[in-house]
Amino acid sequence: MTRLTKFRIIFNLLGIIIIITGIFSLIEKDLVLNGELRIKSDLTEKLPMISVLFPEHRVKKIDEHYLVQDEPIYFTVRSPIEFNRAEVDVEFQNGSQEVIGLGIATEEEGWNFETHTLYNKTLNNIYWSNMSDGINTLYQKNKTFDDIDEFLEVSNSIEGVGAYDFDLGENFTIPNYQASHEEMIINNCLRGKHEFYTYIKDEALDFTFKIQDINRTDGEDPLIIFIYNPRGKKIYSKIISDDGLISKIDPASDPRYVSIYIPDLEEGVYRVELSTNDDIFIREITTKQQKIVFIDRLYLCDSKEYSDGFVDLNLEASEVYTNGRLISFYTAHTAGLQTVSLDNTGINIYKKHEWIEAYSNPKLSRIYIPKNDLKISCRGIFALEKEHYFNPEIINLKDYSDIEEVNYIIARYQKPIESKDGWLKNKIIFNLDKAKIEEGNLKFMFSSPNLDSENNNFKINSLKVKLTGSRNIDPAFAYENFWNNIINKIKKIISQIK
């Protein structure tokens, strides 16, 4: 054997040992025997364990950070084994955005994400006393509790508890509510799609809607009614087809009455959705329910603008009560130009086809609308009579409003920490029990409303993800499981070839 042959044998053996060691170290890494995986990305390059932000057209790469111009945007993180918990640290700048959320794809059917708040300007600016347990924050108007656990023990029995992205494990109830047998008539004319909450206790859900089709646009104008129970489950749906007059030169249709009667319902808040277009006018609502509040949007149409279609409109001024803070007004017609009173402050609706915004006082606000023909929008609820008002969203605040009835807010939220150069850092912890693993990846999503490429956007500088699972993984079991999976895969491939 020559010296060269000896050298070659040793060299090749060494090479093979290095390769085998490398492969085993990859397998060991992949089995995550210590139950913890840390992934870090400054988003400058595509890494095997974490993707960059996508889709590309919704983000813009500037220097070493991303500018997010549209939502939603995603990133994926490889998950070689099933983990129990993900901690996602984000370094970002909110720009002009008031709320930024971060979600994780869940196993539920369709496009479903469990989203938590990364940034909330309003919560950051609450001047109340606050305390945190690392995940949740308790805000107290007057400090009563010294820790969150103490508060949660009694949260069901004290008044004025609001929850933001926090499940208090209870349904909203109105203490001392009693069913009434008297019929109530809401004779405000409402145009197009509306949603409202109503409260049921020892009574049937009983509504009659008087609807009319003004036929201002071509096409059919159906009305679809959905009703959801206190747990958010759809319990009723009904389609009311068009009356047959579908052309825009057709006259307004005759009134039709749609009745809904559902007995034997559990106590709680029911959401009624009237899904339709702006050709359908809800002229009257007759009900035995005492509490009705509209969600996010009202379109009042008792205006002479519609007198060509309906001769019996009630052209009097309307009064609306709302807990919303930023309120937007819109009219499409000259008849809708007017000065609206919001908490006795005049808001001039001076221009058609333009949303005019105003802030209300931090309490239940009164809006006086002299001429109607106005869309009113806010993140909150509207009541057409003060007696109808109740706020079922208090146990699940979609947005925080400094309303009088809230004394405590428990939120799954941490105020971000300011780091170097004005970057903010915040951490969101996800429980991965219901997380979807698609092709070995966990999928995360950033969302924030009303993004655009000019002023309304936010920046992301870096991401850190810590995945943790069970710490007591038996290496023998993990390796056995790994080889079994590989052998099964090989068998499957062979059977496919055969």
Next chain:
Amino acid sequence: MKKAFRTIIFDIFYLLIGAYMVLMILENLKPGLVSNYVDLNKILYILVPFGILCVLVSNKKIKDKKINNE
């Protein structure tokens, strides 16, 4: 010495090809096992120059043989 150099170059190339193939097979059997930690394209960046080097070396070998024969 020249022969030894050529042989070693070829051996390294075969080892790299072998490693690449094993990694590819493992990646196909368990997606993510390799690509989570190693960029397979980067192995290609090493393999290709080595392949070229091997071609050059073997051409030189053939030429040397021809010269020797003549």
